[in-house]
Amino acid sequence: MGGRMNENIPKDPSSYSWLAYAWVIGLSIWGGFVSYLRKVNTGKLHKWSITELVGEIVTSALMGVITFWICEWATVPPLLSAAFIAVSGHMGSRGLFLLENYMRKRLEALS
Numbered sequence: 001m002g003g004r005m006n007e008n009i010p011k012d013p014s015s016y017s018w019l020a021y022a023w024v025i026g027l028s029i030w031g032g033f034v035s036y037l038r039k040v041n042t043g044k045l046h047k048w049s050i051t052e053l054v055g056e057i058v059t060s061a062l063m064g065v066i067t068f069w070i071c072e073w074a075t076v077p078p079l080l081s082a083a084f085i086a087v088s089g090h091m092g093s094r095g096l097f098l099l100e101n102y103m104r105k106r107l108e109a110l111s
Contacts (some may be wrong), residue, residue: 006084006105008010016072020040020068021065025061025065027082028060028063029060031086031087031088031092032057032061059093060088063089063092064086065086067095068081071085
C-alpha cells in the first residue's frame, strides 16, 4: 500500500503512515459492509441490526489490518495487497477462522 516512509526501515506496525492504515481500514470496512448487505439480502440477518453491522465492521477492520501486515511481510505488490485486504474484510469472521486453523496446524507441526 506504499505506507512506509523509507524502505530501509525494518517492517514494524508503527513504521506505516496513518494514511496507509486509513486506506487499509477503509477497504476492509467496505468489504465488511458488502458482506453485511449480502447477509441481509439473503435473509441470514434481520434488516439493519446495528449490533451485527458494528460486529461485521470491527471484525472486517481487524482482518484487513492483519492481511495488510501479512502482505507487507511477504512483499506483495500494493495493488494485489489492496485486493487481498478488501476480500479479507469481506470474509470477516470466516477469515479469522481460516487463519486460526492455519496457525493451529502450524503449531501442531512444530510440536
